[in-house]
Amino acid sequence: MMGRQAFDQAQLFYSFNLEERIPARHLLRRIDAFVRQALSDIHYELSAYYSHTGRPSIDPELMLRMLIIGYCYGIRSDRRLCEEVSLNLAYRWFCRLDLEDGVPDHSTFSKNRHGRFRECDLLRLVFERVVGICLGSGLIKGEGFAVDASVIEADASRYHGLAPDEIDWSKVEKPSRAVREYLEALDETAPAEPGRKPPKVISPSDPASAWTAKANKRVQFGYGLNYLIDNEQAVIVDVEATPARTFDEVASTETMLARAKSRFNLKPKLLAADSAYGTGKFLAWLIDEEIEPHVVVRDLSNRKDGTFSRSDFKYDPDKNIYTCPTGKILTTTGRIHEGKTLLYRARKNDCQSCPLKRKCCPKAAERKVPRDVNEAARDIARSLVGTPDFERSWDERKKVEMRFAHLKTHHKFERMRLRGLSGARDEFHLAAIVQNLKTMALRLTKPPTAVQVSA
Numbered sequence: 001m002m003g004r005q006a007f008d009q010a011q012l013f014y015s016f017n018l019e020e021r022i023p024a025r026h027l028l029r030r031i032d033a034f035v036r037q038a039l040s041d042i043h044y045e046l047s048a049y050y051s052h053t054g055r056p057s058i059d060p061e062l063m064l065r066m067l068i069i070g071y072c073y074g075i076r077s078d079r080r081l082c083e084e085v086s087l088n089l090a091y092r093w094f095c096r097l098d099l100e101d102g103v104p105d106h107s108t109f110s111k112n113r114h115g116r117f118r119e120c121d122l123l124r125l126v127f128e129r130v131v132g133i134c135l136g137s138g139l140i141k142g143e144g145f146a147v148d149a150s151v152i153e154a155d156a157s158r159y160h161g162l163a164p165d166e167i168d169w170s171k172v173e174k175p176s177r178a179v180r181e182y183l184e185a186l187d188e189t190a191p192a193e194p195g196r197k198p199p200k201v202i203s204p205s206d207p208a209s210a211w212t213a214k215a216n217k218r219v220q221f222g223y224g225l226n227y228l229i230d231n232e233q234a235v236i237v238d239v240e241a242t243p244a245r246t247f248d249e250v251a252s253t254e255t256m257l258a259r260a261k262s263r264f265n266l267k268p269k270l271l272a273a274d275s276a277y278g279t280g281k282f283l284a285w286l287i288d289e290e291i292e293p294h295v296v297v298r299d300l301s302n303r304k305d306g307t308f309s310r311s312d313f314k315y316d317p318d319k320n321i322y323t324c325p326t327g328k329i330l331t332t333t334g335r336i337h338e339g340k341t342l343l344y345r346a347r348k349n350d351c352q353s354c355p356l357k358r359k360c361c362p363k364a365a366e367r368k369v370p371r372d373v374n375e376a377a378r379d380i381a382r383s384l385v386g387t388p389d390f391e392r393s394w395d396e397r398k399k400v401e402m403r404f405a406h407l408k409t410h411h412k413f414e415r416m417r418l419r420g421l422s423g424a425r426d427e428f429h430l431a432a433i434v435q436n437l438k439t440m441a442l443r444l445t446k447p448p449t450a451v452q453v454s455a
Helices: 027-038 042-049 060-072 078-087 089-094 107-119 122-136 177-188 246-264 280-288 348-352 375-384 388-396 398-409 420-444
Strands: 144-153 210-212 220-230 236-243 270-273 292-295 314-316 321-323 329-331 341-346 368-372
Touching (some): 027 060, 027 122, 027 420, 042 060, 042 122, 060 107, 060 122, 060 420, 078 089, 078 107, 107 420, 122 236, 122 246, 122 420, 144 398, 177 420, 220 398, 220 420, 236 246, 236 420, 246 280, 280 292, 292 388, 341 348, 368 375, 388 398, 398 420
Parallel strands (some): 144 270
Antiparallel strands (some): 144 220, 210 220, 329 341, 341 368
């Protein structure tokens, strides 16, 4: 029998406790204790950036909690985030809002993100506090780290890129925040390193982003999300935003490792990374820091045309010479080409009279052998490949790739909402904060099991 609602008159008074409505196994309840620790004394940190006169300001802890919800559940729009917090009971509980409390306007986030939060580097502070909680809880072992980068598409059209000499920034009447930040950075940037080419295409709306084809196999503007994780529980120890260029991503690893050491006294015994990090300069830096480079080094010296490869020449580190298969000497002038390569040359007369010339240098007057100035560091990295420690760390390196996969799949973080390198830093810090909070919820708290009722 079909029934009907008995009363059309709504109840006038309700007895409602928001605390009782949020299940103990809810994600926000499980991370709330950690968020409370991370945001403690946050008002003191921001006190210098708020005026003591005028209208009452929005509580910064409320805005931070709302941002955590947004990045936790993939709510990318500030406007939609405000609507969801207004409607969702769990979101209200997490934000310490009662049923009748108002939700801040979406424009408040823009003003605070680009103003007070960025001026005091608040999101970096919160991220480091979350890492400190992970460290104090024993989730960070500190022996083995892994590093990798993933491209996040910039909020810039891939169809409107221009060559650098086609843009006259002086004619831009009202440059955006991202453009102003880019131009200020150009004035402060040190001279480019030898061998590094300038960008071919720049986005007029977000010039700090890089023109890249690494993500989704298509060319687009993007930023590099760089994660440094501890291999034990995949806790994100540090995060850095760079343009989506391999050179910048590799260089950022030195920054993250140095920062982990100075902030948390964390120095790993080994670092696992893919072949993009196998540059001689970076490997030499790791070895100087007494960190084992568990990196696969690309060897492009082997020839496929049947002629002698570099491995057929013996190198003497004491005399700094190469010896060819017939016993002739190849020497170098010491001149460094493209900022990283030494050339060892044989004598022209030795090569012209050599019976193996056709198998060595059939099209050149004399044989030349290139050698990276940091080839010794590359040799050390090669010697570690295949060892049990290398195989274990190489397998654990997949955890950092899973971080990126979860971020893009579960958190819907595939495209930037903020522009400029500062905007990328803000978004990446929030993403790392949320992922570390979820790790603590998974490892340090256990959801209650359902009670089985006997029939």
